[in-house]
Amino acid sequence: MTETAGDRDTEAVSKFVESFAAQLVEAGMQRMPARVFAALLSSDEGVLTSAELGERLQISPAAVSGAVRYLTMTHMVAREREPGSRRERYRVHGDQWYEALTNREAVIKRWEAALREGVASLGPDTPAGRRMAETLAFFEFVDEEIVKMMERWRDRRDKQFGDVPR
Amino acid sequence: MTETAGDRDTEAVSKFVESFAAQLVEAGMQRMPARVFAALLSSDEGVLTSAELGERLQISPAAVSGAVRYLTMTHMVAREREPGSRRERYRVHGDQWYEALTNREAVIKRWEAALREGVASLGPDTPAGRRMAETLAFFEFVDEEIVKMMERWRDRRDKQFGDVPR
DNA sequence: CCTTAACTTCACAAATTTCTGAAAGAAGCG
DNA sequence: CGCTTCTTTCAGAAATTTGTGAAGTTAAGG
Structure with missing residues (x-):
């Protein structure tokens, strides 16, 4: 078979x-x-x-x-x-590609820029401004986290699949 | 002003x-x-x-x-x-929305399903099968990590912005 | 119940996107 | 150097997507 x-x-x-x-x-x-x-x-x-x-x-x-x-x-x-x-x-x-996928970072960066602009336009003390500032903080948080996450992934991959020659 | x-x-x-x-x-x-x-x-x-x-x-x-x-x-x-x-x-x-954004999880789940199917079609011992299995493992890893990350975010948000009535 | 305000669905026109064939552009090889 | 093989660019045809007006549906309020 x-x-x-x-x-x-x-x-x-x-x-x-x-x-x-x-x-x-x-x-x-x-x-x-x-x-x-x-x-x-x-x-x-x-x-x-x-x-x-x-x-x-x-x-x-x-x-x-x-x-x-x-x-x-x-x-x-x-x-x-x-x-x-x-x-x-x-x-x-094999690996490069999901690294790239995670690279929606570029996208996120642009979102952050737009949000910063939004906070400025609306004023940081308006309710809308505050809501956007919070959203912005979220994205900044995600940025950091993703970097760390990818490090953890590489670790795990090497253990799980072996540190191949690639 | x-x-x-x-x-x-x-x-x-x-x-x-x-x-x-x-x-x-x-x-x-x-x-x-x-x-x-x-x-x-x-x-x-x-x-x-x-x-x-x-x-x-x-x-x-x-x-x-x-x-x-x-x-x-x-x-x-x-x-x-x-x-x-x-x-x-x-x-x-305010918060719901980026939770939803993270909910590309649904998308990821479908990718995983497609990949699993791919591994099965190609055979897990072919080079392509192995490559896909690795990719699949990556996504599964990301799933887990995102859940944890969101927990950390809620923590941080509550500290940073106060645990508002919402 | 009937009226009326609000939202949804549908068919179509307009705009955009997508893919092709053909022509132009590189780069190895004689 | 010119021939040949492969890739890219470009203009246009075809298909898809998008947004509208108009008709249809639902539900509040008299």
């Missing part, structure tokens, strides 16, 4: 890719980046070329290009180049 | 509403819910009626209705009814 190693249960994999991508979309990610990311995640090496992505997902090179641009900008995927080849390779780093 | 309490710096407030809403949109929230939410956040009592929202944001009752439906479903806003009135009132609870 062991499967042939090569293309094992291709359909199940594709099903996973689509359903995981759908979740990401629902959480706000664009469709193509989500699919590309899911495809990479489900690939054995965590690496695929443009062509492979296009073929697996049935999308044009242009679509791959656009998706990858987004993913690299948000650090969810790394771009590689085999020295001496025109082929670009895209990689999920 | 103290302002007239009534409609203080209406324009500045509106500017805040739009800029904060823009941040929320960028983070994936739909436009109208974002604007409605920001408007509530900047209102002194944290409560506005449908009509007030429509007027401040220059949108139709239908748009208000749609936005509010989303916001209540995600628990970012509570719906109230003054007993003996046809007017619906919508409220941000």
Whole structure:
């Protein structure tokens, strides 16, 4: 009952890719980046070329290009180049990617800025101002906590999965 | 230099509403819910009626209705009814709302489900399966941590802002 | 009960987003 | 250097999303 190693249960994999991508979309990610990311995640090496992505997902090179641009900008995927080849390779780093996910920090920072502005506009002694100040404090708190949390995670991961070469 | 309490710096407030809403949109929230939410956040009592929202944001009752439906479903806003009135009132609870924001937990739960399915499809001993299992472990870790973090926050808030009647 | 105020739902028009094919742009390799 | 292979950019067609007006529904108050 062991499967042939090569293309094992291709359909199940594709099903996973689509359903995981759908979740990401629902959480706000664009469709193509989500699919590309899911495809990479489900690939054995965590690496695929443009062509492979296009073929697996049935999308044009242009679509791959656009998706990858987004993913690299948000650090969810790394771009590689085999020295001496025109082929670009895209990689999920296994850890790098959820670090990036936690990197909604950038987003939070902007929220904080907007809130600070809001407190200033409304006045810190108005009820609305106070409410916003409290919210701001919350975000600042979360920022700190997340940093610590990630440290704890790395610790735990190393114990649980071994401190792999990565 | 103290302002007239009534409609203080209406324009500045509106500017805040739009800029904060823009941040929320960028983070994936739909436009109208974002604007409605920001408007509530900047209102002194944290409560506005449908009509007030429509007027401040220059949108139709239908748009208000749609936005509010989303916001209540995600628990970012509570719906109230003054007993003996046809007017619906919508409220941000000051604390309730970031609890809700943390409630991307629901989202995370779905991701976890999808990942579990992925591990099963791919097989837990394939490289991809292992990578996903690790990711899954990460999310499970985050779940736990967030619960604890929120406890710490409530503690801190009570100290910092006083344990108000709310 | 009937009237009337308020909210919701629905169908559609407008605006935006998304993806493609085609052309232009890099970079290895002969 | 020029050929070839791969990637990116761009303009536009198609699909989706968004917000409105209008009709429908609910419930308060006479």
